[in-house]
Amino acid sequence: MNHGLVIELIATGIFYGTPMAIAALGELLAERTGVLNLGVEGMMLMGAVVAFWVSRDVSGPNGLVLIIAVVAAAAAAALVSLIHAFMTITLRANQVVSGLALTIFAGATGLSSYVGDLANLGGNPGHHIMNAINVFGLKNVPILGPIVFDQPALVYVSWVIAIAIFWYVNKTRQGLHLRAVGENPEAADAMGVRVTHYRYAHVLIGGALAGVGGSFYTLVISSEWTDGITSGAGWIALALVILAFWQPAGVLAGAYLFGVVSALGANLSARGVQLPPEVFSALPYVLTIVVLAIVASGWGRGRFGAPAALGVPYARDGA
């Protein structure tokens, strides 16, 4: 296997892993405040369709239109996630059911397609596409060049987001509060932290980021719209959060690994390697189950493991 192929593989892995990484980073925030949102796929699709709509119908300089498209995608997805937030936080509905309802509502046979139908987006090409940026002209630097300096803007945005989230969660007061809300909302409430506010805010941010991730499909990977264009990326994002054990760095690594493995898999089987690609793909999930089991039974429960209050609605009267 020659070096060029490996480098190409990594660069491709980063490229294709980015939308899931962004969505997963958003879901990470929501889950760390204790709210599980299974509707990520739906929100990504909302972002994708709205972004495409803007790119098709708004005219202006490429960069500006793309920015507007991404922002619009974020807003649309956040708006949709507001439903989930309202259901689970204020109305204390079951988070699993609400999230799945959101996937159905906004997903491939839902609102995102509906918008696509109404605006007649299918089959029409977009007018703006985000190409790879040749950062500092370093595209051809050996090894690092194609990987780090030849990616579209959203990839760099995702790195900034990951770093920002890490700093936010671990180094700020708000991050401390949000961690407390996700672990022990009663204690946080007793200390004056407004549980409801934190949960709402982070579910909405999670939605917005899922929308941004979704926009990658219609602004970067291709410039067209089809129903369900994200084809399961939202579900992968959900898995990523768990696989990364709710750590931003892990999310990035996991997403890129996914990207690499899926590209690698196709490559390997063409070369007649016996081990099926699905085994590689399944390994992270199996490993996660094993680690979840080990952690739950006690070892490392302090450091790893799901936020303790994940999935549990909070009510001050202890209902």
Added chain:
Amino acid sequence: MRAILPAIPVRLEKRTDRTPGWVLAATPVGAFLFAFVIVTIVLLAGGHNPLQSYSAMLQASVTSTSAISQTLVSATPLLLTGLAAAVAFRMGIWNIGGEGQLYIGAVCASGIALAIGAHGIGLALPAMILAAMIGGALWAAIPGLLRAYLNANEILTSLMLNYVAGLLLDWLINDSNSYWRDTTGPSAYLVAHGKTIPGSADWPAIGGGSFTVPFGFLVGLVLAALLFVLVRHTWLGYQLRVTADNPGVGRYAGMASKRNFVIVMLLSGAVAAIAGASQVGDFTHILDPTGLQSPQYGYTGIVVAALGRYNPLAVVISALLLGAITNAGINVQSATFPQSLTGVIEGIILFCVLGSEILSRYRVRVGPEKVAVAA
């Protein structure tokens, strides 16, 4: 972070007394009416004529025997996965692995069908169902045991297993020379596909002419009745109900809570797997990874169960309802009722019903909380 939401002068106050009967009855009805209103508004906003849309939907789903038959086709998998989810969720066990359990069921059923299907439907049918149930139960046993004995979150573990099951499906058909894969014929490697099961193993559809009921649907009806009886009228169901609502009582009365937890998961997995068997036996007659994975019956089943408030009999109705809407989406596909409306309508109904449930536990109070202050 301080004041993201303005202070709303409406509060929810926990009910301390019994929920009035009228509230319990009126709530779902009210929720449906509310949903109906919102859907109409959405239709208008989208430039549709609501009357045309509703009529198109009804025509495709209920107004003729062939329409009803079509609805039943859509409703069958939803009924089975809905029952699977209802049984688990009623007991406070958040099994979201129905999707994966369905895949495993399909794998087992088609495998058995390929092996012995030629011997006739009398043998093949029960064998397929049994094989599916065993496979699904075993698949569900993993998160069940992990939760019961290691206290690992079953939402996360069952979710992970869905992906693994999906990959298994992909591998069997797309990337291996497995027993399930059709390696003969001209198109064998062009587009990977599975072997068709013997015709004698196709599940019979009951009825005649334009009104036919898929066998899987009948299985679902029987299961609904059995599960209802199980939960309400057997001592096992009694134990499950007691320990679900009151774990302390379970301890006090010497009930084997952990064992019961696993039993519920096994049951749930087995029922979801039958949905997979039905897909193969009733409809596709082949192991089709894409066809099984894209409709997401397992996840939709959870929504169906929630609509039916986890009561097996009500789940039949909600499965029919969602089946009707889904079917309309598939078969109408016109300007008056594009397929994309399916999810929108289903989502709105579900949110309204879900949101209304809180009224049975809380009452709404307007106005600020009165705090007594001493003179």
Added chain:
Amino acid sequence: MVSEPDSRVALAARGVTKRFPGVIANDKVDFGVLSGEVHALLGENGSGKTTLCKMLTGMYQPTAGHIEVDGERVVLRSPADAHHHGIFMVHQHFSLVERLTVAENVMLGWSLDGSRIRFKRRRAEQEVARLAEQYEMPVDAGKMIGDLSIGERQRVEILKALCRGARVLILDEPTTVLTPQEAERLFASVRRLAKAGNSVIFISHKLHEVLAVSDQVSVLRRGVMTGTVELGDHAASVDRKELARMMVGREIELGRRPRAARAPEAAKAGLEIKELVVHNDLGVRAVDRITLNVAAGEVLGIAGVAGNGQREFAEAIAGVRPRSGGEVSVGGTPVRSGRPLAALAAGMAFVPEDRMGMGLASGIDVAENMVLKSFRTRAFSRGPVIRRGRVVDNANTLLTGYELQGGPSSLVGQLSGGNAQKVLLAREMASKLQALVIAAPTRGLDVGVTETVRKLIAEAADGGTAVVLISEDLDEVLDLADRVAVMSGGRITGIVEAEDADVEEIGLLMMGQDHGA
């Protein structure tokens, strides 16, 4: 009693009354704590000490009377108001997030220097370490709460308050969760706090603690302040009996259970408990090698303030909670640990203090609750299916004479306390029992039901059952029991005959004073 307004009085309640529907929790209470003083608040459960403190920390509002801080009248509308005045309470249940560190927990919702965004971890850890050292409460500021012992966690709770400028600290029964060594360390810290000019209100029912650490002791009984004693330098010569009398009162009500043929058949084994050791949910030893024998037909009352191991004791005997050591036999038959059904088979019934969370399933109806333990008998099944008719008949039979409001199909969760207890008793006392463990039998019940319950207990004993009666209501115990064992700190501090029980002595036993000390 401190009565003149005095700015040295850091916090005071003046003529404070608190009424709830149906009960007066505090009745014209005058209470004050001086700066630099440790003032103990002594009383049984239900004496009103928790209510008083909740008013001092803004969680409740007084129905009458007012609160003073530094001699000035204030209205505390919420704990935040109280915090503003430097008043903090450390509850028995901690508000700590396990996965965060000590410093992070202390800083939750708070900022050292007003910084709104940045969380200055090192600064926080230094500050916590500084305070910890100052008050001799060593704790590693960088460690996760989940890795700390209970004693250390309690220190974190106190540090939380100190960091926010606490001047008055209210500690609610702080030693319930501590080992004796940890308790000693706590007392040292408390003395340090007082020396530094802070005020500490120390709620307790344990005499030796109170004497070890306080400057003054105020005693509450049934919502009324019965007296305040200054300890000063002569703690040793304080009349303990006087304190016990103030805490427990001296009304021995008439209406003791007439026990005609009272000599319990000492020869016949009822319930035998040997060297029982039980741990609670936190892994702390709650029952510390108790040995007791209850004869058939005898009522053994277990008196003592709640939280001294009674719950674990009852659960372990009934097989609901596994034992860590010791043996239990019912009617001569040994019962295996952690097997409620084995205990049942040996002839033991258990009426727990937690009616709705343990004894009864609130989501099912009365008839189904009646068969909670007996549903496995074949009489109630036809194959796998429940024979509902038989279940209902069974319920009706068991309930005869109980005058239950509502029928077998009423949902138990909606029954009143009294009716729920009737259901529980009807089930548990259905057959002739070898042994009965019954806890808090009349808590929250009105007079009529209370009388019924007591009558049932007496009848059971008269019928030959060995009864263990656990109750915080000392009068009830004295009325019904033949002997009274006092439980404190997981051990039996003394056993007396009920007939000639000296109430003050029992009060001492309840406060941790061993018999004969």
